[in-house]
Amino acid sequence: MAWGVDDHQGRRVGTADVAIPLLGSGAVRGRVVEEPGGVPVEGVQVEVVTGQEGSVRRVAETDPDGRFVVEDVPAGRHYLAVSHARYRAGGDSLAIGGGEDVEVEVAMPVIDAALDRLLPGLAADLPGPSVEVIRRERPPGG
Secondary structure, eight states, X not given: OEEEEEOTTSOEEEEEEOOOOOTTOEEEEEEEEEETXXXXXXXXXXXXXXXXXXXXXXXXXXXXXXXXXXXXXXXXXXXXXXXXXXXXXXXXXXXXXXXXXXXXXXXXEBOOHHHHHHSTTHHHHSOOOEEEEEEEEOOTTO
């Protein structure tokens, strides 16, 4: 956000870009692993959706260790969604308190795309990803 900068006599002398975090916002951190096996999964799209019709949306992608961070998530109830071409997409609801950081682990079942083409609808009967909250904490000063 750009703010005007005035001198002591009220004259505009410039502007400054200021990043203002959402009031009471927190973060969702975590790791996505393959199920079974627990192998980290790179390239998973992790999305935190809030409000009616997804009015607030935050997105991250997992790194080679399967880790991700979604910042500036407002307090409230959210839906944590995960998707990747080789795995069953889905998610779960997640509540975040004001200024709270939440750590989760997501286990994604592998889907064999060739088998799904041979037996259409098989993937619909498989369980989706599981989301487990590992830890909740408030940052210092939060």
